[in-house]
Amino acid sequence: MNSHFDVAVIGGGIVGLAHALAASRRGLSVGLFERSSAAQGASVRNFGMIWPIGQPGGPLYELALQSRLRWLDLDRQGVVSAETCGSIHVARQPDELAVLEEFCALGSHDARMVNPNQIADLSPLVRTDGLLGGMHSPTELRVDPRTASANIAAWLTETGRADCHFETLISGVSDGRIEASDGRCWRADRILVCSGSDLETLFPESLQKSGLKLCKLQMLKTSQRPPTKPSPHIASGLTLRHYTSFNACPSLAGLRQRIAQQSPELDQYGIHVMASTFPSGDVILGDSHEYGDDISPFDKPQIDDRIIRELRELIHLDDWTVRQRWHGIYAKHTSLPIYHDTPAGAVDVFVGTGGAGMTMAHGLAEQTWQQWAGDPS
Incomplete structure (x- = not known):
């Protein structure tokens, strides 16, 4: 297992997985860290609806449609089943x-x-x-929320696109360094915190004042x-x-x-x-x-x-x-489709997609990496 990554993603829910996928598509080495044996939060406790119709017309609707295309890409690659069912x-x-x-x-x-x-x-x-x-x-799709996240993580591992560390609680993050609760450490050029509804473990001072x-x-x-x-x-x-x-x-x-x-x-x-x-x-x-x-x-x-x-x-x-x-x-x-903060050097926090994580995560992740890399892909 690597001890240094181009990108370390903390959180194995759909927001973390989407950012890991977007990074791997750009040829970056990725480490993904999840405290549980598999995603157990909102990413598995939902309808399995990819729901562009719920986003207002304009940029957010277009992002939802981009995200939809990423789900269909994963379906074509045999990673998940994404059924075009409509609504x-x-x-x-x-x-x-x-x-x-x-x-x-x-x-x-x-x-x-x-x-x-x-x-x-x-x-x-x-x-x-x-x-x-x-x-x-x-435009709406149906995916199985109970298996989709686990299947994506398994595919990332099996294809060498990411090193996935499950049952690994990251308790400390600083510029270029992450530390697990058992003392293990890794280094990364960029660290993404995608901690879902956990607003207390990492950067609680920032998150509790975030809206x-x-x-x-x-x-x-x-x-x-x-x-x-x-x-x-x-x-x-x-x-x-x-x-x-x-x-x-x-x-x-x-x-x-x-x-x-x-x-x-x-x-x-x-x-x-x-x-x-x-x-x-x-x-x-x-x-x-x-x-x-x-x-x-x-x-x-x-x-x-x-x-x-x-x-x-x-x-x-x-x-x-x-x-x-x-x-x-x-x-x-209260007002943003996703909350983004940079609480430390080379550390970015992405949380707060509300009930639209399955719909928006892939589109938001692609938008983020395009902005960082200055690429149109």
Whole structure:
């Protein structure tokens, strides 16, 4: 194993892996360091949605599309399975339909309005009773969040693109030097700290003043018969409140007001519902969003119950038995798509992609390396 690298990446989640991949593509020697035996944070506790439709039109949407291409590259190389499934936003209320129509009229995304019959053809899971219409986008991908990060790390190792050190807690970082909790040390010309929701181990003084906040989400999984036809990702009208891509729609304010008046608990717990189906028959359901001091180590059953209640109005499932429940925690910046700081010489911190890490990490990493190297690749 090497003791010196061109680049050392601390953190084996998707943000760290994306930066390691981008460095290796430029012929740099890479060391990747992860405290656990594999990624265990937000990178494995999500829907597996690559979700460009959630990014506002302009540079962030373009970055999401670039990131999407990197996932498809990994699929072509046999590293991960990245399925082009697209997405459907379902409208069951007039204000939801109005927001979707306004969004499509903007022309900022590859999306089109669809009627109930078209929705039924796209996904037999969607309930058509009371359905007014919806919006289809072809750009979204599906990856297995439980295996994707591990597969990328294994491929980096097997192909000699990186030395991956798992079960290695990096407890100290200085200019050109990293130290593990067991006393081992390495040197690197550039050090990237991609520590996810851990804002306390490395550079806590900087991170705690950064405008970052933690978000906890609750999710569930059911198991169905394997589908005969792949389904797009499915999102309800509640989702329009969550993603900034819809903020330019004039009808969104009225939608927000209706939900706040009719169902204040949805805002209290940050609930908007989505479903992602997998070839195995697994369906991942969610989710909620609690921030800062509202975060508890104990999950709230009323959140799970409300998620299921909302989803029962949205989709058909053969079996609603919950096979698994979990929560994830991610860091989110109040205004930036990713928080970047340079707390020491040749040390860069990249954290805080919020719930968009799977969607944005590869694009953000490529942008970073292009800026550093001055290359257009």
